[in-house]
Amino acid sequence: MERVFLEKIPFIEKINSNEKVIALGDFDGVHLGHQKVIQKAVEIAGEKGLASAVMTFYPHPSVVLKPSAKRVDFLTSLEMKAGLIEKLGVDILFFVRFDLALSQLSPQDFVDNYLIKLHAKHVVAGYDFTFGRMARGNMNNIDEYSRSMFSYTVVPKVEMFGEKVSTTHIRALVAKGAVDDAALLLGRPYRTTGVVGHGDKRGRTLGFPTANVESKDAFLLPPNGIYAVRLIVDGKAMAGACSIGTRPTFYDEMHAKTTVEVYVLNYSGNLYDKEVSIDWYKRLRAEKKFQSADALIAQMEKDKADTSGYFDSERAESK
Numbered sequence: 001m002e003r004v005f006l007e008k009i010p011f012i013e014k015i016n017s018n019e020k021v022i023a024l025g026d027f028d029g030v031h032l033g034h035q036k037v038i039q040k041a042v043e044i045a046g047e048k049g050l051a052s053a054v055m056t057f058y059p060h061p062s063v064v065l066k067p068s069a070k071r072v073d074f075l076t077s078l079e080m081k082a083g084l085i086e087k088l089g090v091d092i093l094f095f096v097r098f099d100l101a102l103s104q105l106s107p108q109d110f111v112d113n114y115l116i117k118l119h120a121k122h123v124v125a126g127y128d129f130t131f132g133r134m135a136r137g138n139m140n141n142i143d144e145y146s147r148s149m150f151s152y153t154v155v156p157k158v159e160m161f162g163e164k165v166s167t168t169h170i171r172a173l174v175a176k177g178a179v180d181d182a183a184l185l186l187g188r189p190y191r192t193t194g195v196v197g198h199g200d201k202r203g204r205t206l207g208f209p210t211a212n213v214e215s216k217d218a219f220l221l222p223p224n225g226i227y228a229v230r231l232i233v234d235g236k237a238m239a240g241a242c243s244i245g246t247r248p249t250f251y252d253e254m255h256a257k258t259t260v261e262v263y264v265l266n267y268s269g270n271l272y273d274k275e276v277s278i279d280w281y282k283r284l285r286a287e288k289k290f291q292s293a294d295a296l297i298a299q300m301e302k303d304k305a306d307t308s309g310y311f312d313s314e315r316a317e318s319k
């Protein structure tokens with residue numbers, strides 16, 4: 001898949017002249033609704049013998065339109081988003097720089113300067129997609145702006161649990177720890193990425209060495225607690241119990257710092273400085289302050305058993 005960053009109009013020299021079917025949207029999370037929109041574009045491109053493309057925006061429009069609300073709750077980094085879109089069979093991914101100037105374009109200027117210039121022959125978006133200043137352009141009036149240069153398809157609402165599958169809903173689920181429900185809407189487990197740093201090295205003295213995962217991207221993290229996860233290292237997925245929290249057994253509130261640590265089941269080896277991903281499957285319990293290290297160890301034994309139990313039953317179900 002070709003990745004093209006479009007910084008400023010005119011960017012015409014960057015564009016190949018292939019006629020395209022373009023799917024439009026922000027696509028944070030690439031959830032089931034987004035997948036439907038993108039798959040539709042790939043399918044129509046196949047039928048018409050055109051190239052398939054996705055147009056997305058960076059940074060996220062809310063970063064520009066509401067700078068006061070510092071966003072730290074993205075479901076996917078730019079890199080993850082691109083990887084997921086690539087898997088859907090898309091030929092070209094356009095990242096359009098979203099700035100105030102872009103937000104002020106009229107719907108007609110957006111259509112002229114982006115869709116027509118990029119040689120769109122067909123456009124696909126969800127039923128609630130909007131474009132142009134004050135969100136005046138939408139899928140009911142897009143035809144008025146198209147200059148008869150492209151046709152279009154509107155993807156109807158994809159629903160689950162009786163409501164629209166949306167990034168807003170998935171963020172709310174992750175934020176309350178319902179990572180199992182979030183996975184149903186994403187079509188895969190919720191994933192965060194990071195690098196394994198050097199923790200306090202206390203874990204091994206407790207008999208539970210942990211990989212402390214430090215993220216550079218502004219991912220949304222589930223709330224403090226213990227989770228059944230898979231840690232992905234060098235392409236290999238390993239079951240683990242993940243603790244996210246301030247370790248109240250060892251640190252008082254004054255010294256509390258949130259860490260994300262994974263105890264990988266049945267593993268001994270060195271994970272320091274590795275780039276890893278965490279797939280979040282199931283919240284097991286809240287974080288607690290224990291009266292002694294021994295009491296914490298007893299609970300961690302139980303967490304380990306609960307994690308094994310969770311993945312055993314998951315395996316049995318998928319057979």
Ligand SMILES: Cc1cc2nc3c(=O)[nH]c(=O)nc-3n(C[C@H](O)[C@H](O)[C@H](O)COP(=O)(O)O)c2cc1C
Nearest residue numbers: 199200201202203241243247248249263287288303
């Ligand atoms: C499965 C698991 C459950 C944990 N549960 C708690 C807990 O309930 N309370 C707590 O204070 N710390 C908890 N921890 C965090 C431990 O205190 C932490 O792993 C230990 O202090 C080692 O820290 P270090 O990796 O920075 O050396 C848990 C860790 C794991 C792996």
Ligand SMILES: Nc1ncnc2c1ncn2[C@@H]1O[C@H](COP(=O)(O)OP(=O)(O)OP(=O)(O)O)[C@@H](O)[C@H]1O
Nearest residue numbers: 025026027033125126128129157158165166167168
């Ligand atoms: N559940 C859905 N069903 C059909 N189309 C959808 C659905 N969710 C998103 N889309 C479409 O996918 C594209 C990208 O949507 P967008 O990134 O705005 O996400 P969203 O999930 O609707 O997010 P938000 O919760 O922020 O409104 C748009 O064309 C949008 O209309």
